[in-house]
Amino acid sequence: MSTIPGILFAKASQNPDALAIEDGSWRLNYGELADLVKRTAGVLKAMGLGHSDRFGIWAPNCAEWIVVCLAGQALGAVMVTLNTRYKGGEVAEILARSQCKLLFTVDGFLGNNFPGMLDGHNLPHLQETIVIRGEDEQSAFDQLLARDGNPISKIDAKTSDISDIIFTSGTTGAPKGAMTTHGQNIQVFESFTSAIGMNAQDRYLVVNPFFHSFGYKAGWLSCLIQGAAIFPLATYDPKDVLVRIERDKISVMPGAPTIFQTLLSHPDLDQHDISSLRVATTGATTIPVDLIRRMHEDLGIDDVFSAYGLTESTGVVSLCRKGDDFETIATTCGRPLPGTELQIVNDDGQKLASGEEGEIWVRGFNVMQGYLDDPDATAETITKDGWLKTGDIGIQDEQGYIKITDRKKDMVIVGGFNCYPAEIEKSLLQHEAIVDVAVVGRPDERLGEVTEAHIVSSDDGLDEAAVIAWAREHMANYKVPRSIRFVESLPRNASGKVQKFKL
The missing domain is CATH 3.40.50.980 (Rossmann fold)
Known part of the structure; x- marks a missing residue:
């Protein structure tokens, strides 16, 4: 290691003249x-x-x-x-x-x-x-x-040293810093790159942002592990990507499903030779089977893999395997990363049988070291015997394939970005005219999901445009609610918790 x-x-x-970055x-x-x-x-x-x-x-x-x-x-x-x-x-x-x-x-x-x-x-x-x-x-x-x-002249770091801290928003609204080591990052992505068939001849267009595990670890770190060439992309534009694939002979390009949908729908698709593209991985949300088929047939990608992971699992929990059919790739997140364990449990933490729905727990070298300066949150997330509670609900079939059915955590995924309503609510409550707020997710054709805020206001003159404009100044764009509903009060149960299912 x-x-x-x-x-x-x-x-x-080993190979000093091989292209590393362009x-x-x-x-x-x-x-x-x-x-x-x-x-x-x-x-x-x-x-x-x-x-x-x-x-x-x-x-x-x-x-x-x-x-x-x-x-x-x-x-x-x-x-x-x-x-x-x-x-x-x-x-x-x-x-x-x-x-x-x-x-x-x-x-x-x-x-x-x-x-x-x-x-x-x-x-x-x-x-x-x-x-x-x-x-x-x-x-x-x-x-x-x-x-x-x-x-x-020498590296002053050890395999067991913390290499990075990636902050992930939480249901409490306070970001938590997930810590991982050099050794586990290398072990996870040696396994990952081997599974998807990356090699030293690959030319990888890194569309996913480096600040995220998908761009940093499944991106340029994976290239270093295999000795492949890194082509960073700062901003996504489908026309530019088509040009880059053709010009730079890109062979690997993971991305969220929306990335491939926009390429397939681009009017200039037929004008570009993208035959060099051979490997793609995409996210864990349910994907239309037809999208996987078109990625193969219309984009000409030889191998498409769906994967599932979270920051706390060093980016990877499971992934499909080479040769899996379209249906499996589209409707499952594959099987656990080789060398790791996964189980589905009930609310009492008891393991369930194949096909039964429960929370996904994972254990192995991919589990983070803990949250920065937050032993209580770490203890809530990782059991004493090393199981990471993902907060995601799913089932595992007899062949080991995972299907995500729901999220235990109160989370909305907007165009591939995780949004926690509690964090957005906490920010919106800083507005002087907002006295109460609840944020929920709504389906969206382009982004998969978007957020919607239900607001109790002390100012009758406050309108949707003003709230959205204020939000754009105070939070990342993907967190900004796409719609605002003004209400007299929020539905709450006897303990005072907002009943979001009624919104």
């Missing part, structure tokens, strides 16, 4: 990437970053993200991901709770001044915010490299 930077350095030694003007082979990571790590060390320190990355998919992450991890520091859709307050909360020492970000992405969004927030542990990409693609990173520092 190794560390995440150790994987890079081993691949650089991103605009950036083009690095494995040898060059390894040298750049060592140089960058030397600079970060001189800036005071060391073992067990935490550093945040608030940036879109780009080459610099990968370099900074690997450099910090090579020093034994812990990387904290930050969603590029977050507003300043959301990012400040995570930076404060994780006590990040350094923040690496960008300026001008989607018209946003990311550093400026943190103005006015109290961040006593944050020593410096460093811009790693601005309008001129490489100049900001060149300025970072121009600082003092000697390239490192």
Whole structure:
């Protein structure tokens, strides 16, 4: 077993001339990437970053993200991901709770001044915010490299060290930081990449965001493990993706079902040769069988895999296998990751028979180490004998395939992003005219689900447009309710809990 930077350095030694990253003007082979990571790590060390320190990355998919992450991890520091859709307050909360020492970000992405969004927030542990990409693609990173520092000669991290903390929203409304180690990340994604048949000749267009396990771990980390080429994509546009697949001979491209639906419906699909695309994985929600069929027949993808995971399971719980039929891929999430255990249990934690519905529990090397500084939440989520309670409801058939039937957790998935109503409600209650609120999910043809807020207001003049406009300023866009219902009161039971099924 190794560390995440150790994987890079081993691949650089084995095949230094193989393409590692291509991103605009950036083009690095494995040898060059390894040298750049060592140089960058030397600079970060001189800036005071060391073992067990935490550093945040608030940036879109780009080459610099990968370099900074690997450099910090090579020093034994812990990387904290930050969603590029977050507003300043959301990012400040995570930076404060994780006590990040350094923040690496960008300026001008989607018209946003990311550093400026943190103005006015109290961040006593944050020593410096460093811009790693601005309008001129490489100049900001060149300025970072121009600082003092000697390239490192060894990795100051162990297999058992925490490599990253990814914050996941909870039903209480407070984000929780799931901690995973170098060793378990490598073990999970060695298994994952083997199962989907990735190899060193693959060219992977990483559409999923790096701040999420799907883009970071199932994305560029998987490429390092196999020695494949990484093609980061900062923003999704179906026409651009068709051009990129054809031009760059992309062979692997996981994504949410909506990604493939938009490609299939694009009027220019027939104008592009995308025959190089051979592997795709997609999310755990139920997928139309016809979509899987069209991904094979109309997009020409040889192998399509559906998978299921959560941040607390290092990104993977189960996945389909090569050769599974369309129906199985569309209606199940596959079988448990090899080497891990899965069981379906009732409300008392007792194991149920095949075909019976209950909560999905998983145990093995993919289970996180716990939540950052939250032993109570960790104990509620991981049993004393190591079972991770996923909060998802499902069944497992006699062949071991998993089907998700419901979510025990009060969660809405908007275009692939997890939204917890409690978190949105907590934010909306900061509005001076909102005295009570309940957020629920509603079906949506394009995004799968969207949120709807039921609001009790003290101001008769407050309208839907005003609430939505306020929400856009205070929370990530995917969390913003798509519709608002004003009510005189919310239905509650005898204990005061909102009866959301009545909304």
